[in-house]
Amino acid sequence: MQECITNDRHNIIILNLSFYSELMTDQELITGILNHDKPVIQALVNKYHKQVIKTAFYFVHDMDDAEDIAQDVCIEILEKVGHFNRTATLSTWIYRVTVNKSLNFVRKNKRKQLVQQFESFFYKKDGKSGNAMAEPSSDDNLFENNERKQILDTAINSLPENQKTAFILSKYEELSYKEITEIMNLSLASVESLLQRAKQNLQKKLIVQFSEYSNRK
Amino acid sequence: MKHCELLQKDLFAYVENELSPVRIQHLDQHISECAECNRILAEFRSVLTLMEEQRSVEPRPFAETRILQGIESRLAKRQKSVNPLFARILQPALISFGVAAALALGFFLGTGFADTHSQYSQNNEMIESVRSDLNVPEFMTDDLFIFTE
Numbered sequence: 001m002q003e004c005i006t007n008d009r010h011n012i013i014i015l016n017l018s019f020y021s022e023l024m025t026d027q028e029l030i031t032g033i034l035n036h037d038k039p040v041i042q043a044l045v046n047k048y049h050k051q052v053i054k055t056a057f058y059f060v061h062d063m064d065d066a067e068d069i070a071q072d073v074c075i076e077i078l079e080k081v082g083h084f085n086r087t088a089t090l091s092t093w094i095y096r097v098t099v100n101k102s103l104n105f106v107r108k109n110k111r112k113q114l115v116q117q118f119e120s121f122f123y124k125k126d127g128k129s130g131n132a133m134a135e136p137s138s139d140d141n142l143f144e145n146n147e148r149k150q151i152l153d154t155a156i157n158s159l160p161e162n163q164k165t166a167f168i169l170s171k172y173e174e175l176s177y178k179e180i181t182e183i184m185n186l187s188l189a190s191v192e193s194l195l196q197r198a199k200q201n202l203q204k205k206l207i208v209q210f211s212e213y214s215n216r217k
Numbered sequence: 218m219k220h221c222e223l224l225q226k227d228l229f230a231y232v233e234n235e236l237s238p239v240r241i242q243h244l245d246q247h248i249s250e251c252a253e254c255n256r257i258l259a260e261f262r263s264v265l266t267l268m269e270e271q272r273s274v275e276p277r278p279f280a281e282t283r284i285l286q287g288i289e290s291r292l293a294k295r296q297k298s299v300n301p302l303f304a305r306i307l308q309p310a311l312i313s314f315g316v317a318a319a320l321a322l323g324f325f326l327g328t329g330f331a332d333t334h335s336q337y338s339q340n341n342e343m344i345e346s347v348r349s350d351l352n353v354p355e356f357m358t359d360d361l362f363i364f365t366e
Binding site (some may be wrong): 041042045046049050053054057058063066067068070071074075078145148149151152171172174199200202203204206207210 | 225226228229230256257260261263264267268271272274275276277280281283284285287288291292
């Protein structure tokens with residue numbers, strides 16, 4: 001292990017930075033950012049980039065987009081750290097910014113997809129207009145992982161934003177109800193209710209999707 | 218309510234073991250007899266397994282470096298976008314103001330100098346006339362003259 005580290009300069013830097021960032025308190029990070037201290041900014045990115053990318057990915061289902069959102073989140077943190085309410089933890093605030101950025105991205109993307117669908121409906125390359133529905137796949141294994149993934153992503157995306165956020169933070173991020181209440185700025189009862197409704201809606205949508213594929217088969 | 222609907226209503230709770238033992242037993246019996254519910258349950262479990270797999274997703278290698286580079290370049294772009302404002306509007310305005318201020322200063326200094334010069338000339342003429350009227354020797358009035366050349 002030691003030999004491996006000493007042989008790889010990049011690893012040493014990353015290891016040192018990880019160590020440095022883990023030791024820093026929220027207060028030290030905030031003070032450093034306010035002073036435009038470059039190593040502190042690197043430590044902030046090192047400490048929180050995984051959390052931000054993963055959360056964004058659960059919303060947008062694409063790693064490139066998740067990294068772009070992570071950049072946006074980091075820039076907002078650097079610019080608005082002066083307005084940060086110190087009663088919450090930095091992690092909670094970063095979660096909140098990430099969720100908002102991700103939801104904004106999904107909203108914009110939905111509009112873009114609608115326009116693309118509209119255009120492709122009328123301007124098909126072969127000149128035929130009409131049925132925008134995809135032809136059923138000839139492959140018998142309709143429920144292969146990719147298709148399952150698509151079904152799951154579609155079902156989660158179709159949830160109302162509050163339910164989707166609560167569900168992702170609970171089921172994917174595995175955060176406690178208390179943490180979710182802080183991030184979403186809601187009461188415990190509201191979060192419980194949102195999660196309950198999210199599960200009900202999700203299972204309903206999934207069952208419909210399963211039946212549709214089953215009928216096509 | 219039909220048994221199928223009962224299962225479909227409590228699918229999440231059933232899979233996550235959140236139902237009462239009696240209810241679970243009841244649904245277990247139905248699932249063993251209903252092919253459709255059996256299929257839906259199997260698909261649902263597969264989707265939940267997929268969710269577990271997605272949960273363990275990790276950022277790609279060097280994501281941190283890319284984010285840092287992205288932040289730096291975007292902050293630098295913002296910095297640049299501030300500079301044109303200075304270069305196009307503020308800088309010419311400041312230079313124009315400086316030139317105007319220098320011209321005004323030159324004008325005021327020049328006017329003041331001209332006034333002083335004419336005042337000294339008048340004084341010299343007056344001294345000269347008094348000296349000639351009273352026949353005062355030149356050496357006694359020499360110190361009174363102010364040379365304006």
